[in-house]
Amino acid sequence: MKRILILLAAILVIGVGVLFYLGHREDDTGSTASSAPIQGDAFARGAYLVRAGNCMGCHTARGGGSYAGGRAVQTPFGAVYSTNLTPDAQTGLGNWTPDDFWRALHNGKSRDGRLLYPAFPYPNYTRVSREDADAMFAFLRSIEPVKQENRQPDLRFPYNQRPLLAVWRALYFQPGVYQPDTAQNAEWNRGAYLVQGLGHCNACHSPRSALGGTRQKTDLAGALLPAQDWYAPSLLSPAEAGMADWPVQEIASLLHSGIAPRAVTSGPMADVVRGSLQYLDDKDIRAMSVYLKALPQAASAPSRKADTGGPENAAILANGAALYEKHCAECHGANGAGKPPGIPALAGNRSVVQEPAVNAIRAVLHGGYPPSTKDNPQPFGMPPFGNFLSDIEVAAAVSYIRTSWGNSGDLVSAPEVARHRAVNLD
Known part of the structure; x- marks a missing residue:
């Protein structure tokens, strides 16, 4: 009996160790910043990429300074408040380095090593390249500093216990820059890079587990957003928002302008178009459209007639x-x-x-x-x-x-x- 208890204790210790390792692991790809100076065009590219990620949408509170944070991101577990991205030395990114910013984007860890809550979509942003991350950081360092203290999350127990994020990360997060699919052309890969990374489309359009994690096998399969009281339709279903039978130019119109012959955006998606997608160039919008059109579609459910009798x-x-x-x-x-x-x-x-x-x-x-x-x-x-x-x-x-x-x-x-x-x- 004693040996069995010792064995179980050893298994428990090993299991905790594995969870700790998986939850804290980092991918060291691009871990060192380029020594080349950031040129003027990189600032413009950084501004463009920050728009592509719709960073202002979450990091600007109503009536507050641009990128100064403080906006509540509502989740089923409570509210997480966006942080100050301006270059203020005390409350923002003023003392951060490009490596610190890369670590947050790519590995989901703050400058001091704390695990970040995934209301910040680092499970998507981890796919962003180091070059793009550096350009984004250069732009953020160039904007007007705003002194605004960051608010602590307002989460229920036990979700307010930050060390438990290691378990969540072990289950749902694997850092890694986007790797092009060699079976696809450059345009498709560019679209995949934007949709999977900065666009973080599956943050809304994917079903989540009871712990708020997403699984690759249900990527973009549609999800109810309880905190926003909205349904983000499946991009894999012809009965919902699948676009396999749409012309590419109609998909591009919907993303760029918010309207198309077959659909109109509203609710949270209208906010994305207004704050982000309308500012992307035609080439990137087309690449995203090509990728979305090529998504595998689920089999259509048999046609049915609603029960309207009685x-x-x-x-x-x-x-x-x-x-x-x-x-x-x-x-x-x-x-x-x-x-x-x-x-x-x-x-x-x-x-x-x-x-x-x-x-x-x-x-x-x-x-x-x-x-x-x-x-x-x-x-x-x-x-x-x-x-x-x-x-x-x-x-x-x-x-x-x-x-x-x-x-x-x-x-x-x-x-x-x-x-x-x-x-x-x-």
Whole structure:
């Protein structure tokens, strides 16, 4: 018995040691900065790459200084506050070196060696090259310093115990610069580099485990974003946001302007287009489009027809039809055809019939607003109806839209609408 206990203790110690090693390991690729001086064009490239990563989107609080941090990144475990990226010596990156910045981006560790919370998407940024990281750091060192103290995360126990991040990292993080796929051409690889790295698309579009980790096998397979009350659709499903059958130029239009003949961005994706993608050059947008178009697509589910039978459902849909005619038909048409690309069609619209129905419900409650971009400076917007329609009425209108003109979504209920109405988002 004693020997068994000793053996179990030894296995436990070894297991803890392995977890500690895996959780703290670093990839030393590019660990030393280039000795070549940063030239003027590198600053411009750095500004471009920082835009590509949408760093300002998280590292600028509402009403705060640009890149000065302090914005809450809401997670299922609590809030993590973005840090100050300005070159202030006391509160920002003023005393950091290019090696320190590389370590944070590539290995997910702060200047003092602390493990960083993955609300900062270093599982994606680890793919960024050392040359690009140095250019980004050079740009950040050139902006106006802002003295603003960093806030500690506000996380529930035990997620507020930073040493436990070693376990998370052992399970879900492996550092490594993007390695080109030799079976693909340069354009595809450039798109993969941007989508997988700075674009960190799978941070929203991938399902997460109970501990908030993503698995490669479900990369970009769609996910509910509970902290934002939004569904990021699967890029691998033709029934959701898969684009294998789209022309490349239509995908590029959606990424660059926020609108395309078959879709319009709204919610968190509109923020990404507004703050980041519209500033990328045509060559990079095309490369991302080529990569997204080439993603393997899951088999389409068998077509189905929603259950709309019975007097109760008939009454709901009749109410929904009346509400649609009164509030929606003027723009979207009696036949749901819309006026693409400015006013999207509802007939055959994948986002309308997706499960869960959160995006359609939120659009009716809170409005739909494509981003204002260089290519579409005055987009059409849909006003919110939640301030004068009840939960029952919103549910009826959404149910009618999800089941009309060949759409095959299920009906939604008033309690379901109430849950989304109650979510208070900053």
